[in-house]
Amino acid sequence: MALLLSLAPMLAGAATWQHEYGTVSLDEPPARVVTLNWAATEALLLLGVTPIGMADRDGYSVWVKEPELPEGVHNIGTRVAPSLEAIAELKPDLIVTSAEMAPAAELLERIAPTYVISVYREGSRPREKSREMLVTLGQMLGREDRADAVIADIEETLAIQRQRLETADLSDRPVALVNFLDDRHVRIYAPNGLYQTVLDGLGLSNAWPRKGNFWGFSVVGLEALAPYGNSRIVVISPLPPGLADTLAISPFWTYLPPVKQQQIYPVDTTWPFGGLFQIKRLAVQLTDSLLAGGHDNVR
Amino acid sequence: MYAESARLPSARPTIRATLPIAAVVLWLGALAASAMPWLNQLQPAALVAAFWTFDPDQYSSVLAHYSWAPRVSIAVLIGCGLGLAGAVTQQILGNPLASPTTLGVEAGGQFGVTVATLFAPGLLAFNPDLAALAGGLLAIGLVIALTWRLGFSPVTVILAGLVITFFLGAMNMAFLLLKGEWLGNLFIWGAGSLVQNNWGPFMDLWPRVLVLAMLMLALIRPLQLLQLGQASASSLGAKVALVRMLALLLVVVMSTTVVSRVGVVAFIGLAAPVLARLLGARTLGSRLLWSTLLGGGLLLLADTLAHWASTWGDGSLVPTGTTTALIGGPVILLALQGFRDTHRMPGQESGPARFPPQRRSPVLIGGALVTLLLATIVISMGWSPGLEGWNWTLISQWHEAWVWRGPRLLAAMLAGVALGLAGTLIQRMTGNPMGSPEMLGISGGAALVMVVIVVSGLEVGRVGQLGAATLGAAAALGLLILLARKHRFAGNQLLLGGLALYVFMDAGLRLVMASGGPVAAPLLNWMYGSTWLISEHEAFGLMAFVLLICGLLGLVVRPLTLLPLGDTSASSLGLPVARARLLLLLVAAVLTASATVVIGPLSFAGLIAPHLARVLGQQTVGRQMIVAGLVGGLLLAVADYLSRIVVFPAQLPAGLLAALVGGVYFLWGLSRHGRA
Numbered sequence: 001m002a003l004l005l006s007l008a009p010m011l012a013g014a015a016t017w018q019h020e021y022g023t024v025s026l027d028e029p030p031a032r033v034v035t036l037n038w039a040a041t042e043a044l045l046l047l048g049v050t051p052i053g054m055a056d057r058d059g060y061s062v063w064v065k066e067p068e069l070p071e072g073v074h075n076i077g078t079r080v081a082p083s084l085e086a087i088a089e090l091k092p093d094l095i096v097t098s099a100e101m102a103p104a105a106e107l108l109e110r111i112a113p114t115y116v117i118s119v120y121r122e123g124s125r126p127r128e129k130s131r132e133m134l135v136t137l138g139q140m141l142g143r144e145d146r147a148d149a150v151i152a153d154i155e156e157t158l159a160i161q162r163q164r165l166e167t168a169d170l171s172d173r174p175v176a177l178v179n180f181l182d183d184r185h186v187r188i189y190a191p192n193g194l195y196q197t198v199l200d201g202l203g204l205s206n207a208w209p210r211k212g213n214f215w216g217f218s219v220v221g222l223e224a225l226a227p228y229g230n231s232r233i234v235v236i237s238p239l240p241p242g243l244a245d246t247l248a249i250s251p252f253w254t255y256l257p258p259v260k261q262q263q264i265y266p267v268d269t270t271w272p273f274g275g276l277f278q279i280k281r282l283a284v285q286l287t288d289s290l291l292a293g294g295h296d297n298v299r
Numbered sequence: 300m301y302a303e304s305a306r307l308p309s310a311r312p313t314i315r316a317t318l319p320i321a322a323v324v325l326w327l328g329a330l331a332a333s334a335m336p337w338l339n340q341l342q343p344a345a346l347v348a349a350f351w352t353f354d355p356d357q358y359s360s361v362l363a364h365y366s367w368a369p370r371v372s373i374a375v376l377i378g379c380g381l382g383l384a385g386a387v388t389q390q391i392l393g394n395p396l397a398s399p400t401t402l403g404v405e406a407g408g409q410f411g412v413t414v415a416t417l418f419a420p421g422l423l424a425f426n427p428d429l430a431a432l433a434g435g436l437l438a439i440g441l442v443i444a445l446t447w448r449l450g451f452s453p454v455t456v457i458l459a460g461l462v463i464t465f466f467l468g469a470m471n472m473a474f475l476l477l478k479g480e481w482l483g484n485l486f487i488w489g490a491g492s493l494v495q496n497n498w499g500p501f502m503d504l505w506p507r508v509l510v511l512a513m514l515m516l517a518l519i520r521p522l523q524l525l526q527l528g529q530a531s532a533s534s535l536g537a538k539v540a541l542v543r544m545l546a547l548l549l550v551v552v553m554s555t556t557v558v559s560r561v562g563v564v565a566f567i568g569l570a571a572p573v574l575a576r577l578l579g580a581r582t583l584g585s586r587l588l589w590s591t592l593l594g595g596g597l598l599l600l601a602d603t604l605a606h607w608a609s610t611w612g613d614g615s616l617v618p619t620g621t622t623t624a625l626i627g628g629p630v631i632l633l634a635l636q637g638f639r640d641t642h643r644m645p646g647q648e649s650g651p652a653r654f655p656p657q658r659r660s661p662v663l664i665g666g667a668l669v670t671l672l673l674a675t676i677v678i679s680m681g682w683s684p685g686l687e688g689w690n691w692t693l694i695s696q697w698h699e700a701w702v703w704r705g706p707r708l709l710a711a712m713l714a715g716v717a718l719g720l721a722g723t724l725i726q727r728m729t730g731n732p733m734g735s736p737e738m739l740g741i742s743g744g745a746a747l748v749m750v751v752i753v754v755s756g757l758e759v760g761r762v763g764q765l766g767a768a769t770l771g772a773a774a775a776l777g778l779l780i781l782l783a784r785k786h787r788f789a790g791n792q793l794l795l796g797g798l799a800l801y802v803f804m805d806a807g808l809r810l811v812m813a814s815g816g817p818v819a820a821p822l823l824n825w826m827y828g829s830t831w832l833i834s835e836h837e838a839f840g841l842m843a844f845v846l847l848i849c850g851l852l853g854l855v856v857r858p859l860t861l862l863p864l865g866d867t868s869a870s871s872l873g874l875p876v877a878r879a880r881l882l883l884l885l886v887a888a889v890l891t892a893s894a895t896v897v898i899g900p901l902s903f904a905g906l907i908a909p910h911l912a913r914v915l916g917q918q919t920v921g922r923q924m925i926v927a928g929l930v931g932g933l934l935l936a937v938a939d940y941l942s943r944i945v946v947f948p949a950q951l952p953a954g955l956l957a958a959l960v961g962g963v964y965f966l967w968g969l970s971r972h973g974r975a
Binding site for chain 2: 053074075076077078079080081082083084085086088089090100103104106107110122179181182183184185187190208210211212213215218219220221222223224226229240241242249250251252253255256257273
């Protein structure tokens with residue numbers, strides 16, 4: 001009897017999910033989904049669903065790269081100010097967005113059921129949140145298996161990479177993950193961000209001890225790296241043009257202990273404000289880079 | 300005539316000793332504060348030695364030599380340079396509030412570098428100064444062009460500088476918003492950071508600053524003659540115009556050279572000469588000397604504070620631009636004490652703005668504007684780009700399009716009307732054609748609250764945003780009333796008090812900008828007017844409110860007609876001057892606040908609409924208000940439409956477009972119609 005009762009809503013076809021600003025009810029798995037940030041786009045692509053429209057489409061292939069975006073997705077404006085009219089024109093049956101769009105929540109809800117989940121907001125834990133997003137979207141789209149497989153794959157990847165590092169005995173020295181903004185300032189990834197979960201998964205420790213903003217980073221002057229002489233500096237692309245040359249003639253940089261000890265490691269672009277896949281992407285690249293050995297400058 | 304009246308009371312021989320003491324205290328304090336974090340790592344002697352040598356085996360010594368010492372040196376160098384430039388500017392223009400910042404030179408330099416980064420990166424690699432210099436010259440050229448016909452009255456010059464700063468700032472923001480991910484470095488650079496890791500920039504900079512300073516000092520004697528007034532100076536053989544131009548050029552070169560290397564370090568060039576004067580420097584020579592010294596000490600102190608603040612909390616960079624702005628705000632308020640706008644540029648005939656005296660039929664003009672407004676509404680509702688290309692929406696389908704196009708259009712239009720009315724009120728009240736609600740600081744107060752919300756990471760919905768903005772506007776208004784009561788609500792003090800509020804907002808904005816793209820972009824979008832978020836209720840609510848205020852406006856026509864006649868005439872005609880000003884201020888503030896939540900603090904509607912109304916031949920208060928309201932509504936309606944279509948499906952904030960469109964008109968219109 002109880003079984004029958006629990007089956008009843010499924011038979012009727014409608015299912016309901018809680019989200020940050022209310023609930024979403026869907027009669028059937030949505031086919032036309034619009035995503036308003038890249039983390040959501042990534043989750044959808046991981047589930048094997050191509051969104052009908054997304055925000056900042058053209059930037060995606062530069063900054064996120066993987067999972068690859070198929071052709072034919074409509075661009076609906078920027079991530080901070082999407083065009084509501086363009087979204088409406090696509091007649092979506094699900095919109096995925098974050099609390100950043102809270103002021104527009106009511107307007108979005110008029111277009112289509114809106115699922116609000118913020119991987120990045122004050123106090124949230126990016127890895128748990130992006131996992132929740134993937135699982136919930138999996139349920140909504142009827143692709144729970146796919147979601148489980150992706151999560152299992154990421155766990156497995158982390159375990160394998162961790163093993164590689166441990167075998168090579170490369171786990172001890174702390175790692176500082178940075179993006180160079182110009183030749184004087186870096187964005188350093190903090191213990192409360194998504195990248196920390198990569199370090200945790202790989203059994204590495206973060207050289208930078210302080211909490212960052214809710215996106216998980218702090219902008220600091222380059223000299224802020226100085227106290228962490230015993231660290232490996234992992235430099236994430238892209239680099240400002242001419243950076244390597246400028247740094248090469250800067251004694252401040254060449255005397256920096258990690259530089260002197262050839263502990264500078266390059267990593268290709270990953271999207272620091274993305275979802276679960278970025279964990280996998282960074283984990284593999286970071287391990288490869290650490291195994292390949294360090295350099296005495298950025299490259 | 301009152302050549303010294305704008306200065307502080309001059310007969311204070313007893314405090315002359317305070318100047319050297321203050322300078323020494325400032326320097327020693329700043330140096331000690333700057334050295335303190337190092338003393339537990341290095342011996343004091345080793346720290347001093349860090350200025351010329353280092354011990355390669357000890358990294359803290361390397362760090363002191365290549366990070367701390369160049370940072371201290373460059374702060375002192377830039378501070379001295381800007382202090383001197385500020386003092387020279389004030390002398391040339393005879394204006395106690397002039398400085399490279401308030402004349403828009405720094406904003407111009409920033410604009411030049413942004414444009415070069417995007418469109419001519421080769422030029423930057425070749426010589427970073429050229430782009431900044433071109434921008435700075437552009438800015439000061441615009442300020443001069445704007446104020447040429449208006450007389451170089453100090454307040455007018457400062458307001459023109461502010462207009463130019465906003466205008467060039469808006470263009471900067473447009474680039475940052477559209478290309479944000481790619482311009483991360485420009486966000487930081489614009490915020491002004493003195494972080495160094497090499498002696499290169501200092502070595503590069505010091506000969507330039509030194510040469511420019513020498514050249515400025517060579518102009519001391521001719522500059523001193525300027526103090527005598529144009530006629531006497533000419534008879535003594537100084538080519539007044541030439542000296543002024545030369546000195547101004549040097550100021551621009553100095554400021555933009557600094558800007559191109561470390562970004563915008565605002566307000567030092569203002570604070571140093573103001574402090575020097577407050578502490579009793581009276582002759583030109585002593586003002587130049589002490590401004591230079593105080594500038595160096597001030598910037599070192601500001602930079603040390605910024606550095607300290609960076610090490611508190613999460614270690615995020617606090618740009619030096621933030622702390623200099625925090626110092627700049629109070630200094631402007633200090634400078635306002637005893638500031639009177641009776642002071643003109645020596646020898647310069649200064650008259651109020653003259654508008655063409657012709658009158659035109661209000662029905663004709665009003666009819667034309669209403670027609671244009673209707674046309675805008677029809678085009679905005681009907682002719683729009685879609686994902687598949689442009690198409691017409693038939694009037695029978697407007698109810699479908701309404702929800703996306705209607706409320707924002709309506710709200711933008713109403714905001715424009717409100718700003719047009721508020722602008723007329725303020726320009727009439729202050730008798731200054733550069734006065735505008737944007738510059739009263741009321742919208743600045745609203746924006747300041749939003750900046751604080753973003754900095755603190757609080758999450759607020761739409762209602763919260765509106766509430767917070769209104770609170771901020773009310774608080775700014777309260778402050779202004781307090782400030783203005785002392786001056787019997789006289790106009791110019793109000794306008795300059797508003798300037799001080801903007802400075803604080805600027806400090807917060809720089810802090811946000813320094814944390815880069817993802818944090819700054821939402822704020823910038825709001826700041827420049829995100830009409831796309833307006834819902835129907837909000838639009839209708841605003842409509843009811845604006846209509847109500849319009850009804851009340853009939854009451855204020857009489858005081859508005861009388862106030863510009865001067866306090867004495869107005870009160871002899873039976874007008875309670877102070878109370879009338881308070882009432883007008885309140886009405887203007889409420890109108891501004893309601894418009895700000897829609898269009899953001901930086902559109903030019905309130906500046907342009909009243910001006911255009913007079914150009915269109917509406918001279919009496921009532922007619923000017925009606926036409927200004929229509930013009931404001933039209934301007935923002937067009938801006939809202941453009942914001943939706945120009946980069947579809949992306950959007951630019953409507954306030955930004957209004958500022959761009961309006962700014963261009965304003966520059967053209969004022970130079971053309973401001974003629975006698």
